[in-house]
Amino acid sequence: MKLTGIKLAISDLTLEDILNGKDDPHGLLKDLKPKKTTSKSNPLTIRLDEINQFIDKNSRRPDPNSENISEMVLGEALRSIIQKHSEDQDILKNDRHNLLTLDSIRVESATIEESDCPSSPTISKTVQDIETSKSVTSLEDIFNTANSLLEDSAGIFNLQHVPAAKQNKDMPDEIAERKQCIDFWKFEALFSEMQQKLKNGEYQLQKFSNNSQIREGDFFILKGVTCFVDSIAAISERDDTHNPRMRLIFENGVESNMLMRSLAASLYKDENGRRVLQGAEAVTESLINTSHKDKPLGYLYILRSLGNKPALAQFDNLYKIGFTATTIQDRIKNAERDTAFLESPVEIVKYFECRQVNPHMLERLTHTFLEAQRIKVMLVGRDGQHYLPNEWFNVPLETIVEVVKRISDGTINQYRMNNTTGEMVRK
Known part of the structure; x- marks a missing residue:
């Protein structure tokens, strides 16, 4: 195959000669500079290189208090490197902006302290704390230097730009609890009478619906256990939620102070939740304003x-x-x-x-x-x-x-x- 318009030649130039611009008549390699390599084995060196690039671009150090997440991360990383790795040889080799010199350490430390207490410069104390932190090698050392090492100088425990949790206004002030009913003997007769009248057909069972009312003296079956509404707390005139606490007595001798809506929701979700429909006698007692508390025990x-x-x-x-x-x-x-x-x-x-x-x-x-x-x-x-x-x-x-x-x-x-x-x- 014949090639035209192309001159093939074998050059004796080395790669270094080419990169230095030798035999480059068209100036293709004029602005090409080799990138500085970093040690991939040291993550701190990589992070420092990112910080150097940030300074090259912005002509300033990254601010650890910046609202920009990337800049804040670089700023915190720089602070950590200055305080803990100022003598690391791999880091010093890549410190193009002299970030780890003693003067820079003092400037950085002063900046940290000034943000906390502008009128009380404590540069020497900060340098001392940095030196102290280098000698910490055990738990005992940590406890001995707790005042300096555990101080939240970076403010990492101060939440910023995080919305406060929404308060759940529907949460009750008191969670319902179950306990042994010490006067259960007062209700044994009521449970016995109810069960007997269910057998005789005087009382009936009805599936609980979401619009059913709950009144004192009512019986319900919740998760297979019969419960009785002994009392319902009085409702304040300012209370428009109509969700009072009740005293519920269970046939197993336990009582609960459940909220009315909680009981209604539990009965409605329970496939076997039932209301005990009492007979005409209960209707008559309601009309004449008598309750189970008026009956003999x-x-x-x-x-x-x-x-x-x-x-x-x-x-x-x-x-x-x-x-x-x-x-x-x-x-x-x-x-x-x-x-x-x-x-x-x-x-x-x-x-x-x-x-x-x-x-x-x-x-x-x-x-x-x-x-x-x-x-x-x-x-x-x-x-x-x-x-x-x-x-x-x-x-x-x-x-x-x-x-x-x-x-x-x-x-x-x-x-x-x-x-x-x-x-x-x-x-």
């Missing part, structure tokens, strides 16, 4: 057996003392099939409404005080099984009534039982 009752079991004929004053959280009529309606009632019909002799006292505790204290009068007879049930009627006592009715009254008013410790006469006497 239970009843302590005294019963007489109408049966004629021969084994019990020896007892002249045979009475059963018990309590119920529901009505007494509901408790005794199956007496003929219940060994607790001697599998016989019974009649109500006396009963006490318990409003300020735990009916179950009142029953236990009464049984304990009359322990010597408890009958100890083994009976045979209709199924052929033996049983011991442990809530039946052979004691005059007047004595039982007096014991209940003394327990209720707190003076029972002043009395004792005369087991011979079956009467209560003062100690």
Whole structure:
């Protein structure tokens, strides 16, 4: 192949001769200068080269307080290099602007101190701190020089150009907590009654909707657990959020001070969240402005057996003392099939409404005080099984009534039982 217009020649010139401009008739290499190389193995040298280029371009040092992120990074890097690496030989070789000379260190240190305290120059102290930092090689050294080394001279803990976090005004002042309900006995009767009426069909379950109201005396089922709204905090006239705290009682003996909206949201999200629709009786109570707080907490009752079991004929004053959280009529309606009632019909002799006292505790204290009068007879049930009627006592009715009254008013410790006469006497 024949080439025309091109002159090929082998030159004896070296690469250095070419770069120096020899045999360059057209001046192509006139302005070409070799770039200075840096040590790629030392990141500080690379950073210093970037700082040199910044100074070449801007005729000033990079400002560590600049709003320009790139300049701020270079400024902080320069400050760190001056304070910690002023004797590094690799760094000194590339210090084209004499940034690491003693005079520059003093100028840089003075600039740092002046920004903190313009009227109190502490150049010598800063140089001393720099020298001290070079001798830190262990944790002990750090703690010994904590005042100087841990000082935030660069202001890295002062946030700038960062928007403040938006305050969540919807956050409640108090997070709901659950704790043991110490007066759960007041609500046992309500839960028992509710469950019984659900079985009887008097109460119904309804899926909770997002516009449902929550009122005192309501029952709900949340995550499989029944809860009861005992009270709702009063709403201030200035409170237009209508999100008061409530006292919720759970059937497992726990209570919570949950916010109304929190309960509503939890019920709405729960696929099995339900409201207990109470019957016409609850509607009537609402109309006449009565609530669960107006109802007795239970009843302590005294019963007489109408049966004629021969084994019990020896007892002249045979009475059963018990309590119920529901009505007494509901408790005794199956007496003929219940060994607790001697599998016989019974009649109500006396009963006490318990409003300020735990009916179950009142029953236990009464049984304990009359322990010597408890009958100890083994009976045979209709199924052929033996049983011991442990809530039946052979004691005059007047004595039982007096014991209940003394327990209720707190003076029972002043009395004792005369087991011979079956009467209560003062100690």
